[in-house]
Amino acid sequence: MDVKFNDFARRYADSSRYGPDLHEMAELAFDFGWRGFGMVDDGTGEPLAEWDTHNYYNCDCSEIPTRVNYESALAAFKAAGVDTHSHNGWIVWDAASRAGHEIARKISATLADYPILDDERLSELEWDNAVRMIEDLYRLPDDVTGDDVVREMPEVPYCSNCSSCDVEDAMASLGYSQCMDCSTWIKSLVCSGEHVCYDCADREREGDCECVPNYVDGLRNMGLYPTASDLREIQRGCETCYPVRWPHGGAKLGV
Ligand SMILES: [Zn+2]
Ligand SMILES: [Zn+2]
Ligand SMILES: [Zn+2]
Structure with missing residues (x-):
């Protein structure tokens, strides 16, 4: 059986001590019903991580970017009709598809320059996360929502652990x-x-x-x-x- 790989999957098979070699990748492709096996470079030489809701112990500031990049990559493959799977916490795709190679290349090139694939989505998720955190931690008065409080803040608290979040100040301005x-x-x-x-x-x-x-x-x-x-x-x-x-x-x- 002739299995197609993308450049990054080949490079990863050669260089990684713990990752699958080409033979194992071919077997995975076979399991998935594919004639190719592709991976995505996350811009640092590591495979682009899958995001799943079970990882909620991670800090928001790593969780949210992971989610944005994963969802954007998935959407790009899906829009081009390229089949994807998750394997070992990574996103992998059917490299028999020509379109998939272009998408994987584009994602890696983008991420090598800037770590987020979709800034707008990132802001949206950070906002929602901040609102949820504030509504969980503070019993707000009936006529004030978490959105109202975040709107009063000089910047959206991007992480419940790492960013400062002065709810009292924001409430004072309300x-x-x-x-x-x-x-x-x-x-x-x-x-x-x-x-x-x-x-x-x-x-x-x-x-x-x-x-x-x-x-x-x-x-x-x-x-x-x-x-x-x-x-x-x-x-x-x-x-x-x-x-x-x-x-x-x-x-x-x-x-
Ligand atoms: Zn954090
Ligand atoms: Zn009182
Ligand atoms: Zn008295």
């Missing part, structure tokens, strides 16, 4: 800060990071005393939130709360 105590997002005119949500403010209330609820209601009517130190001041100034919260305060001050 008018939100986190409650200092429970991390709930509060929409506040002043985003100082020192405000607490109404629920947490309510927990500061001392017994039946209305000083804190009254103060918080006043702010609420103006769409504002108290800070922890505001609440402390209110209670310091309250005849009922002061002796309960600071039982030794009076003695110390000599009052």
Whole structure:
């Protein structure tokens, strides 16, 4: 049986100590029902990697480019009617097809210059990944989506491990800060990071005393939130709360 190989498959068979030799490649071709066996140089002299969803332990910053290149290569072969398979984590193709040789050559030449076959697709996947990561990690308020947050960022966080991602900054430009105590997002005119949500403010209330609820209601009517130190001041100034919260305060001050 006469099996056709592409240049890279021949070179790889010669040079790689662990990869298949030509004889094994011919057997693989036979298994796949092909009369040729081709591989794709990823631009560095290694075979272009297959992307599969099982590799999710990898860092996004290697996973996403691998996926883009794999899907682009696959689409190019498919559009030309060239049969492909995955073998040993690589994309391999039927080198009996003349069109396949041209495609493999083009991909390698492109990748030798620039590591990504489709920049637009890469940005799209990075964006989606960032949105998913933010929506998983932060319980966003109902009227804010992960897309809104990413849109506010100076650059899209391209990797959940390696890129920095300042969600608090982005949320601040959307008018939100986190409650200092429970991390709930509060929409506040002043985003100082020192405000607490109404629920947490309510927990500061001392017994039946209305000083804190009254103060918080006043702010609420103006769409504002108290800070922890505001609440402390209110209670310091309250005849009922002061002796309960600071039982030794009076003695110390000599009052
Ligand atoms: Zn990474
Ligand atoms: Zn809170
Ligand atoms: Zn009070």
